[in-house]
Amino acid sequence: MHPFCCVSTVSDPSPAKPSPPLPNLPMPSAASIVHRSDSSSVRIAGSNHHNHNHSNSSTEYGRLSQRTTAMPAIAAADALSRMPSAREQTVDLKINDLVGNGISGILYKWVNYGKGWRPRWFVLQDGVLSYYKIHGPDKIVVTQETEKGSKVIGDESLRRMSRHKNGNCHQLRRKPFGEIHLKVSTIRESRSDDKRFSIFTGTKRLHLRADTREDRLTWMEALQAVKDMFPRMSNSELMAPIDQVTVSTEKLRQRLLEEGVSEAAIQESEHIMRSEFSVLQNQLMLLKQKQWLLIDTLRHLETEKVDLENTVVDESQRQLKDSGASSSLRQDKFSEASASETDDDNERVDAAEEETDDDENTFFDTRDFLSSSSFKSNGSDFRISSFSSDEEGLNAVESEDDIDPSIRTVGTNYPHVKRRKKLPDPIEKEKSVSLWSMIKDNIGKDLTKICLPVYFNEPLSSLQKCFEDLEYSYLIDRAYEWGKRGNSLMRILNIAAFAVSGYASTEGRICKPFNPLLGETYEADYPDKGLRFFSEKVSHHPMVVACHCEGTGWKFWGDSNLKSKFWGRSIQLDPVGVLTVEFDDGEVFQWSKVTTSIYNLILGKLYCDHYGTMRIQGNHEYSCKLKFKEQSIIDRNPHQVQGIVQDKSGKIVATLFGKWDESVHYVNGDCSGKGKGLDSLSEAYLLWKRNKPPKFPTRYNFTRFAITLNELTAGLKEKLPPTDSRLRPDQRYLENGEYEMANSEKLRLEQRQRQARKMQERGWKPRWFAKDRATDTYRYVGGYWEARENGKWDSCPDIFGQVPSDHLLE
Template sequence: MLSEFAEIQGQLRVFCEERSTLLDTLRQLEAANFETEPSVTHDNDYQVLKHPFSSSECEKYTVFSTTESSDEIDKQEVEEVSDEEISFFDTHESFHELTISDDSMTVESHMNVLAESAEQLNNKEDSFREPLPLDVERRTKLPDPLEKEKSVSLWSMIKDNVGKDLTRVCLPVYFNEPISSLQKCCEDMEYSYLLDKAYEYGKVGDSLQRILNVAAFAVSGYASSEGRHCKPFNPLLGETYEADFPDKGIRFFSEKVSHHPTIIACHCEGKGWKFWGDSNLRTKFWGRSIQLDPVGVLTLEFDDGEIFQWSKVTTSIYNLILGKLYCDHHGTMHIRGNRQFSSRLRFKEQSILDRNPHQVDGFIEDASGKKVASIYGKWDDCLHYACIDGAGKECRTSNDSSLLWRLNSPPVNVTRYNLTSFAITLNEITPGLQEKLPPTDSRFRPDQRHLENGEYEKANLEKQRLERRQRMSRKLQECGWKPRWFQKESENGPYRYVGGYWESREDKRWDGCQDIFGEFNEDAAVS
């Protein structure tokens, strides 16, 4: 037992020393003004060892995008997750497979030594949150509005649309925030450093820490929704958005690939991983609330071939008529892995008298179904985790749990839209960017730009004009229109990035990309 602890401790120390040496080398390269090109992974076909993810199975997984009303989830929730069952205790991943000997004091002392080494490794991993020097300085606030905003009642706009799909209801621009749904999709990448950590943990064989960080990433995408009461702009058919963040080491791209139903596809490349998916929101208005049910599967693939897939949970917006508007996310998220671990997370629905809302709890289980770690926290604040011993013992105490993820600080310049610091940068056209973008990029959308500048009358007129143009989209689809950068893997499968966007950007060659925001002949469009 002692030799095993000593060996693991030695491995941790060697890894920390190697990481420190690597960071020193990177700093020296940056000081010498060397430029390194980001590595672009190839879309090679992968083989899933234990849980094959075929296109047909992707359709089955969409049931997890709704609430716990699914028969499978209801059954498993009764068997696996009761209200009293999720309790927690602290240890580190390295301990969960160890057998406790009779000499408990000796084992405990060596556990403490190893825990200190693991903590040093976590401190090294925190370096992922420290960005590299920025190529350009990002803005920290939106432009000051040029006009005074009008007060419009949301109820007066939607009272005649009870039970309808609100994606087809035209609302004035006053109910929008100055980003598109394509850019909103990119907000999920704010905490992409969690995937960087997951990749590094997997490289050293720490599969449990990998799935824990993947689970934290899946939850972190909801953090930006707190206090956001305006809807993003519905993109035009063929509209695109790109985000290149050298400081984060990611390149994100999205495109609206279908108008009816509205489907957005995205693809992101990071440090040792790729992330992609498509999303279709089924929206219903029930008088006092709006329900948003996402349909689609998100896929994360690491360079070593490990894959995770999950779907988003239901989102509801309450108090449309009276009271304070608030947003809540509820349901069960099942993160399926193709190797050793998977995760099940429950987003607890907020009740009227709930004094501790936004709760998330769940667990990590191995391939045999054995629970090895528990997760708990709030989707708008932080997440903690604790490992579970062989006897299934859990303890939820502050001294016995480890921080997994925490919300970034709010921006200094708070906007009326409650955008995060990351979201404030998404619609910005930085110096030298405009000539690189295709004419389909969301940053060129005039109604959205006018709204950002506080030119509300111009924004409303442009929104009406573009909505008239949008009505052409159904006809275009019926005539065989196809997305430029994505295609379906099969008839009922998800959309996948076909490549070529960043190469076209480098060459500034946008053949086949129309000026979808420009003027058009309505009479010609009708004929």
Template sequence: TKTLHLRTDSRSDRAAWLQALACTRCILPLQSLSGDFSFLSPKDLSISTERLKSRLREEGIDESLIKECEEIVDSEFSEVQEQVKLLHEERKKLFDALKQLEMANLEAETSGIHDNGYRLPNPKYSSSRRGKYSECSTSASSDGKLEFENISEEDEPSFHDTKDYFSEPDAGSGHMHIKRRTRLPDPAEKERGVSLWSMIKDNVGKDLTRVCLPVYFNEPISSLQKCFEDLEYSYLLDQAYEYGKSGNSLLRALNVAAFAVSGYASTEGRHCKPFNPLLGETYEADFPEKGLRFFSEKVSHHPTVIACHCEGKGWKFWGDTNLRSKFWGRSIQIEPVGVLSLEFDDGEIFQWSKVTTTIYNILLGKLYCDHHGIMQIRGNRQYSCTLKFKEQSILDRNPHQVSGFVQDVTGEKAATVFGKWDDTLYYVAGDVINKASASLLWKATKPPPNVTRYNLTSFAITLNELTPGLEEKLPPTDSRLRPDQRHLENGEYEKANEEKQRLERRQRMSRKIQESGWRPRWFELRGESDGYKYTGGYWEARDERSWDDCPNIFGEFTEEIADCA
């Protein structure tokens, strides 16, 4: 007797299922694999060429040519016969294996072993959707008739979903699967153009982080969220961790190099400026589907410094960045200051700094950005990497080029890397570029089908989203709760401008707050060389909804908030 478990939502559904099973059993009776199965043997295949020869003779074809045609047909048929022979042997092996499995099942049943004996003893993950009509049992008697067991609600066997036992809920999220959006909301208003020259003609040579621009020049994400966007291809770090575990240190270093380059892919076509966070503003990203948690905070206003910390599958990533930007009439140059660090669970560490970014044709011509400079990825063990981002020239027909090499502690080049920072990255062993033998390290994802003027990637579109149940978990300092940014995302441009001006009045008081002894809530400065380090406690406070010491920085600014800060 074999027992099947069927889950339904109601008694009527269960009765309908049982009736359908009974009808199906009558139409298609079960047959044991131990029965005889007839296979088409290759020896049973034959072919005759008599009709072909007769037809050719009617056409007056020479006998020698007819014989040659017959030999061709026989040769082709022999090949077909060989293929049928192979298929016949494979099918016979398959059914032999199925017979062995059936015999094993019969032995298990006769020895009293049932499915219940193989259940994993993990009641913590039992299904919460179990209902009293979720199980029924059917049995096949020895005479082949289908019988229904009248099982009481108390005696019904427990139903267990397979996913309850073979997948565990993520420690950082209450959702096994989070459905994220694929497009931004449709704009509520029609956007009005703004003269760029009228806004920046008086700011030539100044630090643009201190220039108040209308919301038209912003994209609906903050610089804190922009930091997390660099981790879009975090799977490269997962791969690097696994390569290191298996003893392949070279491929680990190559994947780290690919990750360092991949962070620039999303900048292509992005001509708008992210929102400058308020002092103490934070952003969290809990992505169980990527196996990582990210957190960032604006830890200083003068100079503007953003610190971040991320934990993934076998690695930790952290750093702080200060962007120094200058406007030079026709271009804007952005120089990142700070060190990014990556540490694997086995103790191997890589550190690097970002290269210079320049945005060209601010006033006339097609606006575009370019990344250029030397990136040194320093490892504390066997390998380090040097990458050169080639500066684009006016006549350059092949822009965005990146090239470099991985070398060991002796200075010997172990691999060469080349590609484009917005497209793909390849590597070859040794110090000679041979594109024919190159292997792909990384490839950028395709742009989303719903393109807006912001040119956000599919990943960036999800960064400012408030997924169901998320808002009540967030601290009042999270970027998703920033009103001007939310209004811009919704296409409410007038409200966005009003809120941006209000918050920038508060921003101008940040220096006074910082000089009065303000300290970051989640990071601390460990020295000029070590930078800011995450002190811990954020995710624990999130679980407890303990945000009493986090002021509402997006609300109306008062002296009370200043004293609290």
């Protein structure tokens, strides 16, 4: 029977029927009784698991409830049969009512940090807890007619049913968005929130919240009552020895004698039968011994599970305490959804358990598995993510328990450097300017030729944006370590994850970075990430930015020429250039970025999307191809990335999938074949996951890492060359919220920038990079860090003031 053919309110006009004796089954309470309260919500009385005295509709019923709490089930049933007055004032809820007719109502289910708690209609029936959407195109309509028979919990549930009293009672039955089999699940209540509880299925945790503490109590008791109804033998029964069974041959002997069989033949037949039975009995004994071993193993595993949970929770709390900060990231509108409760270890909503509404379905292909929590997440349920506390360094990464411990610590063992966690508070109030009014006369033109006011900029330059792509540089560290151990496949998988991770910071970033001046530079010495980075604008037309980075056992470099076009309602950005990672052992990987577009310039919310094919070429054994899927208007699962890793023969050895703004997973082999999706994707492993957002969000939607890029730490200004982006005045004014000064300085510098093309035509020479004629790319020539150490910047132009003539080629 479909669960929604049997739901109704508690009120029942029919007279109460006498209850049959309760079966002698293990129950959480002596008797399960539902009564009518003033709010018509369902209550279950007398739970042994919760020592609460429930408010009752009569004093006599309250005394009965208190007495039956301590009684065995049969004695309680007998007491009920002797008290008709109490029985007349209650609506009987037999055990069969819970399993057969069911219980239903609204509970709030935790989805993720973006959506928070969402209401769902839950139905408990036949040992299965199902839930349905009550909003959107997939919603169900709950009415008294279509939901006849079930007991409804909660005032809000009753109100929803009454609102649809005259609705369509013959709607199509909808498949539930999720089902939980209570027989194999564990139910736990929150110790910090008296309205919350969770259900753990062994692979996934469902976090639920009721409207009131009474509703939670009712649900908890109903769930536990149904769970305890499943027939199960006691340990003593399971471990009881098998009684010695004897076989009588008397009837066989009598029958054979009637047939005239000789005594010798009868004795031989008896001997054969006893021998066969003895063999059968020995086999049964062996099976019984195996059963004992399995039971003992299960008991041992359960003990280990509890110990492991306690150990992980204690260790997580210890690390958080050592860091001197809370691990919760509370935002005002998601304050109720905080999942880092130190006294509620079974309620942690970490990244491995976050879901979206789309994830509640059962999917069977790569695209729809992108956000599923059925992956092997390479970490425990209580994993501490990057930036999970205010005092963690930028090198913090997720813990992973399925790889070698020495690999797991790669990227995390660098010294801690304290950096800022928010931008300065703005001094002035920002003005509102229409973007469309600025660009309507420039459709089809090059973006680099259009001068926009500072209100459309973010306080970072394109040079600093290059370094932002290295936020997850620990992936290159891991790739280096895997290669040292001879695992080339894991090396290219981590490089692929790194190539995708650079796009994560672009989500929600709709402001334009500052266009660097010719000769402008940017340095980033980050010992907490084990690297140092340097970039320079080497050409004004076309606008080319070159960068070079040195890490532990690897180097990264590249240049980028960004071609852009306005198309009325969108901006298309096509990167031109090659990014390269070279390891000390000689292995090299190269790739180019995909197309980026910014939409809804006229109407609607601005958003960006990345699409196209990225090919990562290696000079050794493997290569990788990643496809960024273009987002459609009605796409429910945007930002998808899918890819494959191939060996030299073209054989697919691994499959990657994920979202460029969330995570990347991989599975070994080719899972694109028909019928392979579900089994293969359930074995997926996490390569990369996006860091959590900052505690103090900015209007620019900066990540925690981006907030640090323009920071002038103590003593840094004296070491920087005069060309560094941190010293650019209009950018610094914008960061401080001095918009008028920022606009004034931006106009002044753009006037100087117009002279840059003339200087380039006269023979401008980049100071720190030179063009490699063979590859047509810019390579770092060296000397910057040595000049920084000596403080010799005589050869650097004063690009924010006057340009020395001796910096021009003769």
